[in-house]
Every structure is written in structure tokens, then in C-alpha cells.
Amino acid sequence: MIRACDLADLPEGESVRVLGHVPIAVFHTEGQLYAIDDTCTHQDASLSDGWLEGCFVECPLHEASFDLRNGMPTCLPAKRPVRTYPVVVTDGVIYVDTTNIREGVA
Structure with missing residues (x-):
């Protein structure tokens, strides 16, 4: 598991990039x-810089959109899904479980 941030530091409607x-x-x-x-x-762009609407994020470069629940692209130009990861909150800290990668599936 990798530490993302404190839950209090990630308000509703926001995102954070974890290296x-x-x-x-x-x-x-x-x-x-x-x-x-x-x-x-589709092309090298940070999705955390994209536009979030509900459970979808739009890439800031060419407007490809991905479903956050399963990683599947919802429109062109992206054709391949992104991987998704389980998220755990423990004692007010957000962790990403990088050992349980899920390949995008519909």
C-alpha cells in the first residue's frame, strides 16, 4: 500500500496525483x-489534471473520458482502459493498494 494523503486534504470533487x-x-x-x-x-497526459464529473474523468489533452469505477474509456480517442486500484482509508489516511491492480473491464 502506498500513502496518498490525508482524507481531510482531498475534498469532494478533487483529485491528487501519487507518485x-x-x-x-x-x-x-x-x-x-x-x-x-x-x-x-491515448497520449501522455495526467488524468488527475482532467475534469471530473460524477464517476468520470475527462483527459485534459484530447477529451478522452474514463469511468473511474472500472477504468474503461467511454469515448474516443482513448481505446484502451486504465488500471484501477482499491482504496483504503485507515485512521483518516488514504492508501492505494498497488498489489491488487485491476485491469479495466466492462
């Missing part, structure tokens, strides 16, 4: 926490 083996974006939306690979599969 590790691969960059991971953690999103707080609709009362849930989601973690996905931070790099868009």
Missing part, C-alpha cells in the same frame, strides 16, 4: 474514493 512505481490518480467524488493510473492511454 510511485507508476503515477496514480486518486479521486474523491460522489462520496467515494477511486484510484486509477494517472496517465491517459
Whole structure:
């Protein structure tokens, strides 16, 4: 598990980029926490810098969109999913479980 941030430091509707083996974006939306690979599969852009709407994030570069729940792209130009990761909150700290990677599936 890698530490993302304190839960209090990630308000609803915001995201944080976590650097590790691969960059991971953690999103707080609709009362849930989601973690996905931070790099868009279409072109090298940080999804944590994208636009968050509900359970979807839009890439800031070419407007590809991904479902945070399963990593699947929802529109072109992205065709490949991003990986998702379980998120755990312990004692007010957000952790990402990088040992339990989930490949995007519908």
C-alpha cells in the first residue's frame, strides 16, 4: 500500500496525483474514493489534471473520458482502459493498494 494523503486534504470533487512505481490518480467524488493510473492511454497526459464529473474523468489533452469505477474509456480517442486500484482509508489516511491492480473491464 502506498500513502496518498490525508482524507481531510482531498475534498469532494478533487483529485491528487501519487507518485510511485507508476503515477496514480486518486479521486474523491460522489462520496467515494477511486484510484486509477494517472496517465491517459491515448497520449501522455495526467488524468488527475482532467475534469471530473460524477464517476468520470475527462483527459485534459484530447477529451478522452474514463469511468473511474472500472477504468474503461467511454469515448474516443482513448481505446484502451486504465488500471484501477482499491482504496483504503485507515485512521483518516488514504492508501492505494498497488498489489491488487485491476485491469479495466466492462
